[in-house]
Amino acid sequence: MGKYLNQKPVLVAVDCIIFGYDGDQLKLLVIKRAIEPIKDKWSLMGGFIGENEDLDGAAKRILLELTGLHDVYLEQLHAYGSPDRDPIERTVSVVYFALIDIHKYSKQINDQYHAEWFKLKEVPELIFDHNVMVKAAMDKIRYQAALHPILFELLPKRFTIPQLQTLYEQVYDSPIDNRNFIRKITASGLLIKQSDKDKSSSRRGAFYFKLDKNKHKAQFQSFLNFIPKTSK
Amino acid sequence: MGKYLNQKPVLVAVDCIIFGYDGDQLKLLVIKRAIEPIKDKWSLMGGFIGENEDLDGAAKRILLELTGLHDVYLEQLHAYGSPDRDPIERTVSVVYFALIDIHKYSKQINDQYHAEWFKLKEVPELIFDHNVMVKAAMDKIRYQAALHPILFELLPKRFTIPQLQTLYEQVYDSPIDNRNFIRKITASGLLIKQSDKDKSSSRRGAFYFKLDKNKHKAQFQSFLNFIPKTSK
DNA sequence: GCAAAAGTGTTTTCTATACACCCATGT
DNA sequence: ACATGGGTGTATAGAAAACACTTTTGC
Incomplete structure (x- = not known):
């Protein structure tokens, strides 16, 4: 050689x-x-x-x-x-x-x-x-x-929307409107609602969700414009 | 050491x-x-x-x-x-x-x-x-x-809009509507219209433009959503 | 009953898209 | 006069943003 x-x-x-x-x-x-x-x-x-x-x-x-x-x-x-x-x-x-x-x-x-x-x-x-x-x-x-929906990689199999939102807020170091956030995240169709709640962080409890892995893969490329333009 | x-x-x-x-x-x-x-x-x-x-x-x-x-x-x-x-x-x-x-x-x-x-x-x-x-x-x-407006790096100091559009079409290998293209590109405020025309590719001629370098730098991060979602 | 976090709708504004014709000029 | 490429406007639909109150439940 x-x-x-x-x-x-x-x-x-x-x-x-x-x-x-x-x-x-x-x-x-x-x-x-x-x-x-x-x-x-x-x-x-x-x-x-x-x-x-x-x-x-x-x-x-x-x-x-x-x-x-x-x-x-x-x-x-x-x-x-x-x-x-x-x-x-x-x-x-x-x-x-x-x-x-x-x-x-x-x-x-x-x-x-x-x-x-x-x-x-x-x-x-x-x-x-x-x-x-x-x-x-x-x-x-x-x-x-x-x-792209990469932040889900940081979450456990089952997670709540408040957890997800807090994660986005930490990554972008800025508050996100909770109603608009939920609308977008549910519109993406990536989440599957579970029937039970996480009660560890509030009395009322927050529903668990899990990721639809097929959709996650399929939509990885097209998951655009997720972050509000006005954030920060 | x-x-x-x-x-x-x-x-x-x-x-x-x-x-x-x-x-x-x-x-x-x-x-x-x-x-x-x-x-x-x-x-x-x-x-x-x-x-x-x-x-x-x-x-x-x-x-x-x-x-x-x-x-x-x-x-x-x-x-x-x-x-x-x-x-x-x-x-x-x-x-x-x-x-x-x-x-x-x-x-x-x-x-x-x-x-x-x-x-x-x-x-x-x-x-x-x-x-x-x-x-x-x-x-x-x-x-x-x-x-981001990186494709301007491929163009000479003075260029025409048809040249710019063709460049985008080549990069994305798909046709772009010319009226929408002009609207977006002028809305970006990055171009400065010159008074003379390039007559090499048509009888009518196409106006030369040059890049506003200050705006180009300033808007580099925010030049979002440039490509039509339906392209290709 | 109250504190603390979860969840829910509507209105307005803006942006993206689709679409077809006239213009200017050299030959 | 005609062929060629350059340039222009409008209407519609969809997405983003702003915004405040009610619900649940453990204490």
């Missing part, structure tokens, strides 16, 4: 930005970096690509290692490659973001990483350019969520 | 997908690959990242080498990293797409690359996964152009 001559290879890492939502707060999962140097600083979960692994595969592996989860919504965000972004050694990082159901996440698996959930507005200083990456991920999520 | 141990570095390339528009046809610029092996096959213009170069910088350099152009619309598309995507040697490719004014492009500069413009529908077979990349770029351009 021929080789390209005189080219300097570099390390390629994949970093994962993992979002979760507990029904009230949008959160980010970060770890305490285990390897020297810069040990014990907060960091995104990442790793280097394996010899027989593609980028998506590496992202899935890294996500599985930290969360124990398969079949998660995962999307490539951007590649970062400043020569000095990682002071240890030149590393190009390909960044993914994941939206997970925080309830499926089990703490045991990740004890070795000292992982912790932070509210989005309280994310600590992270190593290297990781805070920039998180900001870019939020921008992309806002963009995507305005056009 | 410490190093990460036991990690295998790989080559990182940047490939550029270069689009142009001649007033009638949307086109792609590709080169005849100069280096063995797989010499003389059509390929995107690319190169490996330099030691002191970031990814955007590498993309700009590569674009400059081939087109002689600075200050071009350039956007990172995606990173590709299958272990066997380049059979010569493991290479992760970070792909950018560029939208250039084809009239600013001067043929001399790139004679050494045997560059050639192809109509988008007649792009030949390219090496590796380059055809997949081109398709992804077109998808992204359609997405972006529906929300």
Whole structure:
């Protein structure tokens, strides 16, 4: 096999930005970096690509290692490659973001990483350019969520409309009119009303809904104009 | 300086997908690959990242080498990293797409690359996964152009509305109603009407317009819903 | 009975769409 | 005079936005 001559290879890492939502707060999962140097600083979960692994595969592996989860919504965000972004050694990082159901996440698996959930507005200083990456991920999520029903990936199988609305309000950091919200969400036909209620957050209780997965898939591309133009 | 141990570095390339528009046809610029092996096959213009170069910088350099152009619309598309995507040697490719004014492009500069413009529908077979990349770029351009005024980057300083409309029709591969198109485009306030006409494509002539650059910048984010829902 | 959250309709404005004819000019 | 492409207006339907009160129920 021929080789390209005189080219300097570099390390390629994949970093994962993992979002979760507990029904009230949008959160980010970060770890305490285990390897020297810069040990014990907060960091995104990442790793280097394996010899027989593609980028998506590496992202899935890294996500599985930290969360124990398969079949998660995962999307490539951007590649970062400043020569000095990682002071240890030149590393190009390909960044993914994941939206997970925080309830499926089990703490045991990740004890070795000292992982912790932070509210989005309280994310600590992270190593290297990781805070920039998180900001870019939020921008992309806002963009995507305005056009496609991706935020359902953050919810459990059964959820209430107030939970869903709060999620949208957190993502866009602005209040949404509740009547218009319900009208749009029901008009989308994506929700199936359940007969029982969640009584944990009010006396009256809020009906559970679940997602119509077929319609969700079918309408993924056409779920447009979801966010009110006047929001924020 | 410490190093990460036991990690295998790989080559990182940047490939550029270069689009142009001649007033009638949307086109792609590709080169005849100069280096063995797989010499003389059509390929995107690319190169490996330099030691002191970031990814955007590498993309700009590569674009400059081939087109002689600075200050071009350039956007990172995606990173590709299958272990066997380049059979010569493991290479992760970070792909950018560029939208250039084809009239600013001067043929001399790139004679050494045997560059050639192809109509988008007649792009030949390219090496590796380059055809997949081109398709992804077109998808992204359609997405972006529906929300943001990026297609102006393909036009010369002065252009006519029929040219602009044809461009949109090519990008979306579907006819657009001319009265509705003019209404929307003038409503956007982005165009400044000139007093003279382009007579090259009709006896009557079509007025030239130029872009209001300040408004273009200001409205970049809010230029929404440009493409008719019924197109195609 | 009251506090706290869930749920429900109507009106108005705006935007998108469909649609067909006259205009200007060079030959 | 005619062929060719450029340019113009209106009516209709659908979507978005603004807006406030009633319901339920545990305490």
